[in-house]
Amino acid sequence: MGSLFEELEAREVAARRRAEELEAELAELSGRLDLARESLERLRIARETVGEVLAELTSERPAVAVDADGATVGGPVASAYAGAERRVVGVLTVPKWQPGMGPEVLPRVYRDILEVVADAPGPVRAKQIVPRIGLPAETGKIEGTPSKLKRLVERGWLDEDTPGMFTPARRRTAKSPNSR
Known part of the structure; x- marks a missing residue:
């Protein structure tokens, strides 16, 4: 054994x-x-x-002049991209807002953000915008959105009265077409 x-x-x-x-x-x-x-x-x-x-x-759509009601006025306005070379370095993808400039001059994601902010009943946060523009509510997507929102504020497309809370820019609708 x-x-x-x-x-x-x-x-x-x-x-x-x-x-x-x-x-x-x-x-x-x-x-x-x-x-x-x-x-x-x-x-x-x-x-x-x-x-x-x-x-x-x-996204190279020409700017179009619009009146306070959103109706097209006259012909196309000079685009912020007019005469610009197509180079990645130094490209201005979000031009500063100017009277008569509509959101169609912006890249698609920025237009979507403007639309969500405009449709909101009040100020919105980045984390509220992300799912409404078709992005997954992942940390990376939420963290990237505030920089886009800040860029839109810096360039006159949005307002940020309270930190992190974004609203449509009031100066666009408050100015008359002849004021600078």
Whole structure:
């Protein structure tokens, strides 16, 4: 009987060794899987960022003069992009608002933001805007939206009376067409 127990013990040692080898292999594969997932996420973010940049660069609709009621007046107004070379460095994707300039001169995502803010019953936050412009309510999307909102404020398209709360720019509707 001694040899039967010795044989079982030897098989147990071999099985333990094989289990330890597989655990080590699993740990290595798990580490490689984590690296592959990180790489995939970086590529996804890069693709989305490039898509957003290209979308902003390709929106070249001419500005149109509009009156206080939103009706088109006269012909097209000179675009903020007129005569600009198509270079990524130094491109002004959100021009400063000027009388007669409509939101159609803005890249699509900025027009969507303006529409959501205009339709809101009061001031809105970035996290309220993100799902309404068709973006997933993920931290990355919510964190990127305030910079777009601040850019729209800086360029005269929106107002921010309270930090983080955005409303349509009042000066656009308050000014007469002849004032500067």
